[in-house]
Amino acid sequence: MTTVLTLESVQLAFGMQPLLDGAELRIERGERICLLGRNGEGKSTLLRLITGEMTPDAGEVSVPDGVRVAVLPQELPEIRNRTAYNVVADAFPETARLLDEFQALSMSAGDGGDLNRLQVVQERLEELDGWRFDQRIRTTLEQYRIPPDVSLDTLSGGWQRRVLLAKAMVTEPDLLLLDEPTNHLDVPAIRWLETALAQFSGAVLFVSHDRAFIRAMATRIIELDRGRLSSWPGNYDRYLEAKEKAIAEEERQRAEFDKKLAQEEQWIRQGVKARRTRNQGRVKHLQAMREERRERRERSGTARIQVEDAGRSGKLIAEAIGAGFAYEPDKPLIQDLELTLMRGDKIGLIGENGSGKTTLLRLLLGELEPTSGEIKRGTRQEVAYFDQLRGQLDPEKTALDNLSEGREFIEVNGRSRHIMGYLQEFLFTPDRARSQVRVLSGGERARLLLAKLFSQPANILVLDEPTNDLDVDTLELLEAQLVEFPGTVILISHDREFLDHVAGSVFFLDGEGGVHETIGGFSDWRREGGLFPTEQPAGKAGRSGPASGTAERSANDKPATPRNNKLSYKYKRELEQLPERIRGLEQEVEDLNARISTPDFYEGDPEEVQQVLGRLSQAESELETAMERWVELEEMAG
Structure with a gap:
């Protein structure tokens, strides 16, 4: 096996508290490793050490010669008025600059341009194999179904992240680093990412708190706890x-x-x-x-989350009767909605980005009025809202000032609480409480917003992507509190496990105006045949991605195939055989996952372990290809 990264006795401290205290780590090619740890433990800092953005106080971070490291960043780029091609080309900054210069010099050569400089540029491009540059970029973009000329600012967050992954992959890395890769992605985009990573032959080190994603991807867990790195072979469970x-x-x-x-x-x-x-x-x-x-360094405390109860609302929260809403005439986002929401219900709203989840939420809360039909609403409603963009926080104010609004004490559940003591229950030290929000980590901002949310009297909790950036311990505590909360909970979330644990029913928005209820959580919706538009057979697919400019197409699109309502014998025979092949591959993937989950799997022969993991990745890839081919042939058959 090829080692792609080694950490030896790495020390790093900010102030008196060490973030890394003698950290040791070795990563081999082909591993998919999840880095876990509570918010503020230093996970993102560790990734910056690996990329060379930071240097340790002591010890060594070693990447062997020739090993390429690429990063999928947590934050989307601020400058988005660029084409996908330009963004991916940034992976080769010197080559891109030289090609631009070569083109300019070539155009001016006939007018007495600098021929010596042109020769220097040409020789350097040959050293860098720059003439293959354009082909590599276009091949990668085609593989990820991204039009080269599409502008980044016309794409959803999920498709922008797909462009950034293409930028990372075009360098053909040996080690890929990902920091919270599922944040702001809808479920189909997360599934696509899982497939893409499963097909990647290099090593992957990722930070995530999405438990379903971790279960699907991780072959080993690395935990950062009180400055120490510990390795846990095997899957998440x-x-x-x-x-x-x-x-x-x-x-x-x-x-x-x-x-x-x-x-x-x-x-x-x-x-x-x-x-x-x-x-x-x-x-x-x-x-x-x-x-x-x-x-002795004690384990970090657990956040204490208690919801401020505003007393009971009316029994009815909202009732929709044939309701619909359209921002533009003849383009309904929601239509023929029949829905009854009662006090104490806990519901999840699921659907692809842009399917209308936020619009439905605003209709239920009375922030929007239906453009057709009727929505009746109950009485005595006190709503507390958790915003996924953290827009309720002033980035220039401290965490303390964001919560206190000039007060020294606040009243929570009938008790007067000192602001600092209340923040400490959400794991804020006095130093962090006095820090400006703009310097806080994503997890700290999420905890601050929860502290603010739960200090407000409420009998209806609305949470829009609350799980982004929360560590697993805080996530599980939030789940428990929401389950015990006597009021009504409305969730918008792409965290499949969070929905399973909290929601009593889910409402799926199909992107064509329909809203469909399933009793239970996300897994129950799946078991009853739930599919997103991009997973539907041809003819039923919804909007999911770009085709060119601002147009959109299915995430499973392939290069256009001529339509033929009467398949040839060869294609007809292939279509008939595909369902059996798909069933066989699904069974093989299930059997391999069961084998990997056995307690003693990773204690066996290392070569055999890698063979099984490799076959699982290959089987998942073959299954994805077979599904795409089935969709394509179904479409050809009309």
Whole structure:
């Protein structure tokens, strides 16, 4: 196996608190590793060390000669009025600059241009293999179904992220780094990303708190906890089981240590006679134990989330009767809506980006009136809103000022609470509480918004992508509080596991105006045959991506195939055989995942482990190709 990254005894500290304390890590080609850790532990900092943006205080971060590292950044680019081709070309800045210069010099050569400079540029391009540059970019864009001339500012967040992944992949990296890659993606885009990464032969190191994504992708878990990196072979569920045992063992050892320390402290405080005869070696041992206890780094606390209850709303929250809404005449975003929302219901809204989820939410809350039909609304409604863009936070104010609004105390659940004490329950130290919001991490901003949200009396909670940037511990606590909340909860989320745990029913917006209810969570919707438009057979697909300029097409589009309502014998035979092949591949993928999930899988022969993982990746790729071919032939058949 080929090593693509090594960390040896890496130290890094900001102030007195070490973010990395003797970190050790080795990554081999073909691994897909999830980096876990609570918000503020230093995960993004570790990625910056690997890319060379930062240098450690001590130790070594080593990338072997010839190993290429590429990054899919967490944030989308601020300058978006550029074509997809230009963005991907930025992966080769020197080559792109030289080609532009070569073209300019070539045009001016006949007018007495600088022929010497032209020759220098040409020679350097040959050294860089720059003449293949254009072909590589266009091939990669075609592979990801991205038109080269499409402008980035006409694309959704999911398609912009697809362009950035193309930029990373065009360099043919050996190690790909991803920081929260599923943020702001809808479920079809997440599924596409999972497929693309499964087909990638290099190593992947990703930071994510999307548990379904981690389960689908990770072959190993790396955890950053109190400055230490620990490795957990196997999938996410195996990690959870092993981690629970490790925490219990750590607590047992600490309890034994503290008991012994208490006994030694009692001995040292004995009377005069004992002090005259005490063992100096034992005294030194006690001093060492005290020092060890002082240096012990406790596990980060867990956020304490409690919802401020505003009292019961009316029994009816909203009832839609044949309701519809259109921003433009003859282009309904929602039509013929029949829906009843009662006090205490917990619902999830799912659908591709642009399908109308936010519009439906505003209709239910009375922020919009239907353009057809009727929506009745209940009484005594107090709404608290969690905004996925964190727009309710002033980036120039401190976390403290954002919450306090000039007050020293706030009232939460009938109790007067000091602002600083309340923020500490959401894991803000005094220093971080006095920091401007613009310097806070994404996870810290999410926790601050939750603190602000839950300090407001409410009987209806509206959460728009609340899981972005939250660490798993805080996520699970939020789930528990939402389940226990006596009021009404409306979720917009692409986090499949979060919806499964919280929602009592989900409403799917199909992008054609229809809203369809399923009792249960996301998995229940799937089990009942739920598909997004981009997963539908031909003729039923909805809008999902760009074709050129601002136009859109299916995420599974392939180069245009001539339509023929009567298939040839060869194509007809292929179409007849595909369902059986698809079923066989689905069964193989299921069997391989079951094999990988066994406790002793990663303890076997390393070569056999890699063969199984490689076959899983290949089978998933073959399944995706077979599904696309089936859609294509169905369309040809009309």
